[in-house]
Amino acid sequence: MIDYYSLDLEALLPIVVNRNAHERDRIGAIDALLGSTDDQVVQAYLRIAFDPTENLEVRCRVVEMFLEVPVLVDTCIRLLSDESPDLRFWAAYRLSQAWGLDTAPALDALDRVAAFDHQLPTHWGWHVDREALEALEQIYSQPYRMYGIDHEFPYSWHGGSWLISPQAEYTTFIMQYRRWRENWIYDTLHYDPPQLNIDPDWLKQAIAKRWDHVEFNVRQPKPRTYVLDWHITLYGQHLIGGLHRDQSSIVLTGKESFVMRFAAWYRSIFVPKQLLLLYDWAGIGIELQTGWSAKDVQTAVKRHLDVVWNRNGQND
Known part of the structure; x- marks a missing residue:
């Protein structure tokens, strides 16, 4: 070699x-x-x-x-x-x-x-x-x-942006639905698209009710990616977010503690049976549970990252 x-x-x-x-x-x-x-x-x-x-x-x-x-x-x-x-x-x-x-x-x-x-x-x-x-x-x-x-935007190895989605994304998608062949081409197993369809007006009203210091549709030029976007300030911290045009997933960018806080609240506005997975960019999904606080979300993320780091260390 x-x-x-x-x-x-x-x-x-x-x-x-x-x-x-x-x-x-x-x-x-x-x-x-x-x-x-x-x-x-x-x-x-x-x-x-x-x-x-x-x-x-x-x-x-x-x-x-x-x-x-x-x-x-x-x-x-x-x-x-x-x-x-x-x-x-x-x-x-x-x-x-x-x-x-x-x-x-x-x-x-x-x-x-x-x-x-x-x-x-x-x-x-x-x-x-x-x-x-x-x-x-x-x-x-x-x-x-x-x-x-x-x-407030610490781009570490796992990225600075987070995705909340009702379906497998990133590494979770590869693990569940993609299969490697010896010629390095991947087959993709059948999967059903999510049934979640979020009304932008409904989400806008919910965000405005929960977060006082919010501005909507502030991104310039106006993105095609998001049918609704927002900017929230809280105690001097900033969070930007957007509802993807697929109307099933949202993207959040900001200080991690603020992302966790928003994620816990976001989980609370859906029925318990609705699957919602939190992804750090390119990572594995963490299932958000009804009733979780921001601290609970942060703990789940830390536990997940500890597992990843330990696994990587064992593979070195």
Whole structure:
């Protein structure tokens, strides 16, 4: 087995661009080049990313590992319109990780994908629209982070945005409905769409009744992703949220304690038999229980994260 991390750029790049090399070797070389901003690498990645005759997995890994250079944002914007849902998925992911770059120019493309692109990748992954939510929320939360409240939007390894949904999403969806084949293509088991259909006017009235300091439909430009959006302030903390156009799920972005507080209240306005799952971005769903307080939600999240960390530690 080749130790790719012991090789230098001059040895790795020929492996990356060699279409006759095994895809696992090419991907190994791409991974080993992580962090390089050499123009030779940038140009090679661009050629691979936009070549429809290239190996799809290699194209996706190039996008996932694309370098932190200014051309990244425009590259991802273009790929968000690619015919392959795999490439749209990884373009959305990469924008969510572009910490040192201004991703605001991608807002329109991300909004389109998050609103309408409910397709699944051929390879690993969940619905493309769900993957785009984190990058979209990072842009929409920017005005609040600019006013010296960066700490209220702590983008940690599990993301800064949360989704409450009545169905399997993210990793839960993969575990329940996607099955890996040896050719790295995934089959998807049959699943029924949720029956929950939230009336935006009903939700607006409920939020206004519970949260005094709320403003509605404040996002500019007006998103296609959300049929209702809101901004709440409480004791100097800020929370932004939105009812997705599917009218079954909501997205929340803000300080974790405020998200937990809203989630506990949100659970209380539905009948007990209604399944509602809380997801940190890309994570596993936590079933919200009737009667839970914000502390109960926080405890469930902490317990879940402890399990994840312990499992990861055992796998190291």
